[in-house]
Amino acid sequence: MLDAVSARLAEQDPGHPLRVGIDGVCGAGKTTFANELAAQLASTGRAVLRLDSDGFHHVRHIRYRQGRESARGYYEDAYDFDALRRLTLEPLGPGGSRRYAWHVHDLATDEVEPRFAEAEPDAIVVFDATFLQRDELRECWDEVIFLDAPRERALERGARRDAASLGGLDAARLVYDARYMAACDLYLAEQDPRTRASIVIDNADPAHPLLARR
Template structure:
């Protein structure tokens, strides 16, 4: 896959790579592995979509348990593009890696940081094949993981004392279904990886995608 990324045609000044998938699908882990492998050859910049959250009041404006709210309001897409994606793709020297302070839970633009002109940009996050963002990617990866597997991983990550509410899981996975219906990421992605067995990803076709099979009108 690293060779395929290197060989991919670059549409802008820097090569832009997306690692997309539902929560607990292994996006951050894969982004880190790609950073290590690609970093042997050239500079790498990693951007996390979750660093561009909207404030809680915006994210919950449609209701705490609203799938539409999660799908439409989780990310500040305007700032995501303006601060990170657009300047990185166009070759600018500086970009802002965040517009939201996750520890403090408030909107806060990060200080500009430098990006090497020869850097490959890896962006990891959810909903990256949506219409507003799809044109940014020179190469994109969709991690295909069943909802029940992802839910088990989320619960294990949260711990027994902080077990996730069923309604919150319903909101989250409902939002993913809305995304699947709107964007068909298994079609737009350069490669699809079945990552249901953590640490042992397998290349699959769009027809084999669990997300596709679970999506009406796919």
Template sequence: MADVVTSYVEGPVVVAIDGRTASGKTTFADELAHTLSATVTGVFRASLDDFKKPWRDRYLYDRASGEGYYRNAFDIERIRSDLVGGFRAGQTMLCSIDPITQIDHSAELIPMPDQAILVIDGVFALRPELRDLWDVGVWLDVDPQISELRATARDGEMLERYRLSEQLYLTEARPQQVADIIIDNDDISAPASSIWPHR
């Protein structure tokens, strides 16, 4: 993956890591960024979880159901304009609102070098409203039963909401069919060789 990303020789590069719940998106993105930073100056990390709408505004829209989480939780406009738009313009916001503390970091803008690489992880990254933003879109493919086992231990009572939102996403957006690269991540210690689908 690092070789694929560094094959882009001009301009800033944005890589998005998507996948099922508990597929290893954050870990994979962290390791990719770490590998890239060994040879590239200016590698940055961001997560779509840091670009959700403020929890205090949840009463304005449905965010509790699976469909509501998929359609309403993320601030699509801020992802487009302030995260990726800012990155390509040379100064970006790497975090809007911390999802745990709810502290607003939107005023913290980071200057970007011309040849910067931004690695983003996040569920629903390959949705239609965002997929044109990425130079490389990656889908981490895991068996649904493996995803369920990992997520049950991690997400507890929120799992049902995530499961329903994920099924809606898979049905509507078909991320496996639009990804540039698919990686079998059933074994997180040894991701299988990437596959380039025909698009």
């Protein structure tokens, strides 16, 4: 499956870095898949830029302005997609300077301090994030890979991953259901990201992902 997807991506030359978004609900396995895809693409000889949403959060007072338990707040306010578009995706797109921000916000310090680098003209950008097909970003991707996973499996994976930081497994399950997965429910209903993606991966079992559509 990785061979097929990486071959499709590596053969493209849009005249600027190829911007590939890895989409899916919380706990769908985006980070693991993106890391594996980036490694596979690097083996083809193309320059690969591996970016993720951790460097593009809003500052705390914006992230939690609708409440720390608000699903709508997580969906609308967690990430600074305006900065991602202006400082990263547009410079990497058609006519862009290729000088892009690979990191804008530090979660630990809550400081905003963009860090920049310059991309090779034929680089492939692999960026994973939840909600990356929202209206303000949709036209900034050259390819979008949507990882499809059942809600209950994604919730359990996410809760187990973050149990230590969320007060234990039972508490993490409650938080995931009420805030994170509920936010993903909003995203699925409002944006229909599975249909809009160019590639769909059945990631119900991350050890055996299946190519559902390309």
